[in-house]
Amino acid sequence: MRLSRYFLPVLKETPSEAQIVSHRYMLRAGMIKQASAGIYSWLPMGFKVLRKLENIVHEEQMRAGHIPMLMPTMQSADLWRESGRYDGYGEEMLRVQDRHGRDMLFSPTAEEMFTDVFRSHVKSYKDLPLTLYQIQWKFRDEIRPRFGVMRGREFYMKDGYNFDLTKEDALHAYNRHLVSYLRTYERMGLQAIPMRADSGPIGGDYTHEFLVLAETGESEVFYDSEITELKFGDREIDFDNVAQCQAVMDEFTSRYARTDETHDKALFDQVPEDRRRVARGIEVGQIFYFGTQYSDALGATVQTPEGGSVPVHMGSHGIGVSRLLGAIIEASHDEKGIIWPEGVTPFHCGIVNLKQGDEAADGACDALYKSLVALGLEPLYDDRKERAGGKFATMDLIGLPWRITVGPRGLKNGVVELTCRRTGESEELPPEQAVEKIAKIYAGL
């Protein structure tokens, strides 16, 4: 993309309403614009990252054998009355009447809808196991929306629902989600730690939240520092393999890691003192086994091999996709701006032309641009007639991981400058070597 043809409305001033760094940088880098309280328009670069995150979530869900579909945002109140949640949900539910006076609502979550699809179509244990999911806009009418996309009212979420014959099968689905979430977050450059969460009125041990450590996190977290040394990495996983998924679950949840909601001081004190950490975290996902709560209420049963009929065991599993943009920036930035992890960056590298209009510089930039595009990469070429300082400031703010700087002086020596956004380190090298190096960095991502 050539910047002169893109729409990247970078702001010079820091917007006064933004209290945390991700909100500030998303506004300043022209990624979002507030439309109403807690509701945002996704400007082109914000949308581009959102779409990348969505695609990673889809890929990892499908890899785990989960099946994508899509529910409508507007739902009839009837199903929610059947499950008993309509009256109790409170003011966070956006309630609407349509022109015929029928009660509708903007879906804040979709247990009822998925259970309804299931009960309409699945009758036999032979069709299990089954995990269906969607990535769809949700609405929760927060009383005080804040922190930009981190606690908005309209937000993009992946929510998945497993349907299983037995509790054991459902717990395998639970583990499978944990494994796939670990992969998902690592691809996004995040370390998200599964922490035992509060299961609320439903009870049971089976819910974990995934938290990204960040000073601005809304939750206080307590953990054994050994947990931050764990990496999921490239390991091959057979998602049907119960023992393999259980082993990953055990590895990533056997050490102490809890939020303030479930913190147990006595247990925490058993962690060796030099490994005890108290910090703050941002919740980016949650997995949950809740048994037959919804299948009982909505009559979602299957025939068993023996001929009887039993309610299915279910769980629900969420990833806050729009919120992840905020979380990634909270976890990866400096005083100049965002630092995108390579796996989610909106453009693979920036090209800064130090002297737009100079024949050699323009030609070299065009050639670099074409070489990168030919390799399937997406560069952002700042081809505006601006001074170099402004171009550097923009590139630092929007946080592309790599920058190639092209100027007449370097070109005389046959070199351009390749700069790493994270370390700030630069090296001079011939243009074709810079292209090669960038291609190598992104190979396999």
Add this chain to the structure above:
Amino acid sequence: MRLSRYFLPVLKETPSEAQIVSHRYMLRAGMIKQASAGIYSWLPMGFKVLRKLENIVHEEQMRAGHIPMLMPTMQSADLWRESGRYDGYGEEMLRVQDRHGRDMLFSPTAEEMFTDVFRSHVKSYKDLPLTLYQIQWKFRDEIRPRFGVMRGREFYMKDGYNFDLTKEDALHAYNRHLVSYLRTYERMGLQAIPMRADSGPIGGDYTHEFLVLAETGESEVFYDSEITELKFGDREIDFDNVAQCQAVMDEFTSRYARTDETHDKALFDQVPEDRRRVARGIEVGQIFYFGTQYSDALGATVQTPEGGSVPVHMGSHGIGVSRLLGAIIEASHDEKGIIWPEGVTPFHCGIVNLKQGDEAADGACDALYKSLVALGLEPLYDDRKERAGGKFATMDLIGLPWRITVGPRGLKNGVVELTCRRTGESEELPPEQAVEKIAKIYAGL
């Protein structure tokens, strides 16, 4: 995908509420499920096609230089009051109050939102031309929703908005949209004819609807039969080239083609009688130049090269993405079911195992499946223990363009059967040749 692991709830009976064939087949093929009147859940195979259509629209819009972003579904009423449309929009607009009593609405279209983003960030003619677009869920509270996804209440639409300095520039944007739409529909296997449309209270000649011919179409259409011989084909287009886009516009709109709303009998009678056609059509898109209506109302102005300030010239351009599924099926089916065009089919081919459990048949199917996947293709392998008749009926209903049938008898002679869904023609050939042939069909799509 192995059918035993997929969620494809095919119905045996024809649902009584479905009046037109696309609605019937989408329900029967397990693509959608009605959630409320005019509101559908997109089951996995329906979602898969929807996503393919969405991707084609994105690719073609970006090819034309248009920039994707995303607006929220819930919007404040304030902007609509500013443009003067809030009170007049009528009961089709779904109006909501949030918990603080603020008037909101579920966006039925987004002229106001895009104009607001534009006026907030663009101040100079130097940033023009600019075309921004989104693909997002919209809501129109139709009094009598019907025909499945063809006239639903919650629907998925691409809406794009061009911002230009002059009327001439805006008309180039108009032509550019026409060209990109022609490409888009052809990739989907559709012939969509641009027809002069009614511009309503705004006036002017600059609006075309794109109509797909189908007996069940909601509009009566009148056209010169020569127009159906036009193909956009593979031609290379430079979307910046004003003359080139104008030439395509002229080629595709110089013959008579109008809907009942704009039909002019005297003009139609000038078409040679043997070329006059009266038929029915389904609207799948519309392009519109409306000048400065919204930029005047909302104060979207730019500085001119001479230093003055002028309102920008705008147009809006829509493609009904969810409606397209219905339109494609209306235009491409037979009495057995859907016939997907290769460009949008949910799976590239089906594999039918005539004797599940037979070692040779199972092995051959597995090998075929793996070969196709290795080539980047997506087969749907019916690995259920069902009789052959049921498997064929399902494949015909869901309409994959190609089917490979594998049975012990053929395998003894070293062959499988490759069947074309559209023609019904079959040929016997060795498995590796069947794979090769399918790969060739999809190469370049």
